Amino acid sequence: MAKIVFMGTPDFAVPALRQLIAHHNVIGVVTQPDRPAGRNRQVQMSPVKRVALDAGIPVLQPEKIRRADSINELKQWTPDVYVVAAFGQILPQAVLDIPPYGSVNVHASLLPRWRGAAPIQAAIRAGDSETGITIMRMDAGLDTGPMLSKRAIPIAHDETGQTLHDKLCILGGELLIETLPAYLNGEIIPQPQDDSLATFAPRIEKEEGKIDWTQSAAQIERMIRAFTPWPGTWTFWNGKLLKILSGDVIDGTAEPGHVVDRGGRVAIGTASGLYVPARVQLEGRGGVSIDAFVRGYPAFIGTILV
CATH class of the missing domain: 3.40.50.170 (Formyl transferase, N-terminal domain)
Known part of the structure; x- marks a missing residue:
């Protein structure tokens, strides 16, 4: 032994x-x-x-x-x-x-x-x-x-x-x-x-979790999954931090960061394709479905995430 x-x-x-x-x-x-x-x-x-x-x-x-x-x-x-x-x-x-x-x-x-x-x-x-x-x-x-x-x-x-x-x-x-x-x-x-x-995977820093909506929807979707649970992924809406917890990718176009309605689905514009969030979490609150979030904040659609 x-x-x-x-x-x-x-x-x-x-x-x-x-x-x-x-x-x-x-x-x-x-x-x-x-x-x-x-x-x-x-x-x-x-x-x-x-x-x-x-x-x-x-x-x-x-x-x-x-x-x-x-x-x-x-x-x-x-x-x-x-x-x-x-x-x-x-x-x-x-x-x-x-x-x-x-x-x-x-x-x-x-x-x-x-x-x-x-x-x-x-x-x-x-x-x-x-x-x-x-x-x-x-x-x-x-x-x-x-x-x-x-x-x-x-x-x-x-x-x-x-x-x-x-x-x-x-x-x-x-x-x-x-x-x-x-x-x-x-x-x-x-x-x-x-x-x-050889390829390299350096240590992840917390600030890397901020979403860049000028990337493609596929890149953003993979990043959100990769960074679950840490460091998490987020954007800013009306000056508040909004975590994007999960979602999917669909075809379509919109300006990067613009929140749009596509056939009754909330979607966010990217450089290529649309990102459709499934669950989000506003700072100071718990995670909720995107449908529940929009019911509470109907003005979310039409705004710009930064």
Whole structure:
């Protein structure tokens, strides 16, 4: 049974950690420091830390893992391999090289497509028909290491960032447990990535959720799904923030941002096609159907969203 140190932080990493606890000897967990979260900004531990503590596994929470004191703490453990899933800090080569079998990463895309911090959202926004999980041996680059295994799943037409996240985190744990024993036994030859096929998915900033109505309706619809639940997508109506929660695309034309009635349906003009919102949420209110919203605000039709 392999000795493993696991590095991860959010919900995405939890299934992989649970699988490792069930099948291997997890001797330590490294996760991000406790931070304020939620509306009340109360300090909370990460999902990974909660699982580790429940299992009685020692936890290390370095503010900066590249610091010499953090590296020295890591060296007190003697694992066969590190397993990393959405840890949240870049690991320097000095850390990657500590275990004899190096560091293995669970990445939420079919590398080399969508290297970076936000591959799930990037795949939806690009209109990809499939995505998946890649298990790779890490190097000092950004998701550039050689691949140990891959598994693809289709992206549904109504897929959101949340639904795809939930599918991929389960798949990641399953593929990890299938791959790890063969890797540690020398039965897998790591395959280099083709850098010429690489695409990048940088970290998403909250302000990216503002809708640009000069994009096409198809682009806007994919963005709204990709950014569900975070950072969400919004526009401004009469000086108030209006979240667009879901919707669809239809043929037709209107000036970008103009709210029109098309055959009894509320639609918004874009650069190409019309976006038909299904659910919206005005600031300070709960989410409602677009029909309920227009009943409350009949002057909405004919206005311009910015």
